[in-house]
Amino acid sequence: MKGVLDLDVEVLIVGGGLSGLCAAWRLKALGIDYRVVEARARVGGRIYSPDYGTDFDLGPSWIWPGQHQVAQLLEELHLEKFDQPVSGTTLYQLQSGQVQPHQGLSPMSGAYRIKRGSSALVNALADALVGDNTIYLEHICTKLSATEHGVKVQISHGESTLEWHAKTVAVAIPPRLAAKLSYFPALPSNLHHALSQLPTWMAAHAKIIALFDNAFWKEQGLSGTAMSQVGPLVEIHDASPSEGGPYALFGFVGYPADARQQIGQAELVKMAKQQLVSIFGPAAKKPIDVIIQDWSVEPFTADQEDLNVAAGHPAYGLSIKTEGEWDSRLHFISTETNRDNGGLIEGAIDRATQFAHNYSNDHKK
Ligand SMILES: Cc1cc2nc3c(=O)[nH]c(=O)nc-3n(C[C@H](O)[C@H](O)[C@H](O)COP(=O)(O)OP(=O)(O)OC[C@H]3O[C@@H](n4cnc5c(N)ncnc54)[C@H](O)[C@@H]3O)c2cc1C
Known part of the structure; x- marks a missing residue:
């Protein structure tokens, strides 16, 4: 206007x-x-989410049971929610790079997401x-x-x-x-x-989302959840829409804001792609696209102190x-x-x- x-x-x-x-x-x-x-x-x-025909959350993804105000607002706006996909094996990447399976509960068990992001x-x-x-x-x-x-x-x-x-x-x-x-x-x-x-919640963080034609991790009995001691992604989750594709995995970047700036976004994306292959295998080799959102460089979100x-x-x-x-x-x-x-x-x-x-x-x- x-x-x-x-x-x-x-x-x-x-x-x-x-x-x-x-x-x-x-x-x-x-x-x-x-x-x-x-x-x-x-x-x-x-x-915020980029426009890919469906929405991929570059900011918040999850809401939790007991959050009554969100539940009520979703109802008022006729929006639906769905469970964060967690079934399947969670993977742990050790400092050595070795990947180990874990059958326990995913840390995001019980969280849900809003349909269409x-x-x-x-x-x-x-x-x-x-x-x-x-x-x-x-x-x-x-x-x-x-x-x-x-x-x-x-x-x-x-x-x-x-x-x-x-x-x-x-x-x-x-x-x-x-x-x-x-x-x-x-x-x-x-x-x-x-x-x-x-402090501005999550202002120091960056997310990377990789989009794929198929949810290959599900076909392998994996949940898409992975924790890594190697990085750059330290915590990875399934970020696919509630129905259909493109399918997606997202990860929080573990490096602090100043280190991310030194490395540069293009290099971080390259490193994240390699890491996804090292965790999920060759099926992760060809993402349709990989998006990075670094909230620490957004002047209308983050303050220097954040x-x-x-x-x-x-x-x-x-x-x-x-x-x-x-x-x-x-x-x-x-x-x-x-x-x-x-x-x-x-x-x-x-x-x-x-x-x-x-x-x-x-x-x-
Ligand atoms: C990566 C990430 C993951 C997150 N994950 C979760 C999650 O899973 N679950 C959850 O509940 N929450 C999560 N959050 C937090 C959630 O996003 C926030 O709680 C929520 O979006 C805050 O809304 P807000 O309107 O209070 O603030 P904001 O979203 O920060 O809105 C403030 C607005 O003010 C505008 N603005 C700033 N300065 C000015 C100015 N001078 N004049 C005019 N406009 C101005 C900004 O552009 C912005 O649009 C996450 C956040 C991030 C970044």
Whole structure:
């Protein structure tokens, strides 16, 4: 959509990832005026898949039993899920390169995936909003200033600088990126500190997906799951669609972000192809295509501080409230601000839903 120089809106959502789009969808259902500004030329944020006729997740793949918000949203959007394929033998590649079979449970047992990929979720939300002309792509929020009646938002769009006004702003971008925006007046220092301490989940990681004409591993009684002490891929899983092909294996790259940059993406892809053959045998020799996605080089996902992987799952959540001039005008709603499911799809949906309902309750006439 073209840049609109000056715009007045009730709720401005910064970020068109899952939390931003879900908040928009919930606000729309509650009859509340909203707009979404998204920095990239696409929606979805960390949920992304290339177009191969079917979707292959370069971001998140899995949801787990007990994640009720995702389950409910899938139902609302008429999307289906299927079990992550795990039956068959898991393989272990030792440091020597030797490959050993293992009959135990796959670590992804019980996880499920969304039919047509995780991007089906953000596409369904975006499709439901698109007719309203409320999503503005390639609009980068740079500055937020508190005004008497709300927030003045500075947005960079191509060569233009736009100035929009909102009663309330929901910042749905990773907290570390949120901490780097300019705020006038400055955010309370404890809030600013808390935002900059919340690591962006999975921002340091890279995924490689290899597409094949047939699921040769299944024909060999293998699950497609493999763990390797050699690399570059350290954890490999079946990434095929629920039905039909192309079939796929994906792996997380085990090298840290700076090492990946030194090696280069073309070389990493070459190494991954060789490794797949060393684990799964000659049938893996001829992938149709191999795709690499390195999230650490994505400026609208990763901050410099995110490049070192957090040990384990960080403690997430944001308990510090905005106060003073910012009171009730500014909300941080990305997944990392969720306490119980921070970093996950479930956390993004939960924060978006909470925000929309609280906003509606607080502004009931
Ligand atoms: C490789 C990988 C694997 C993962 N695996 C799983 C999994 O299996 N299960 C699971 O539950 N979760 C997983 N996750 C996490 C999951 O992707 C996130 O929880 C979820 O997508 C976060 O959504 P979000 O909207 O909160 O943030 P984001 O997706 O980061 O969205 C933020 C949006 O804001 C935009 N933006 C940034 N700065 C600005 C700005 N200044 N102005 C305007 N827009 C801006 C960005 O472009 C982006 O679209 C994985 C993530 C990755 C990267």
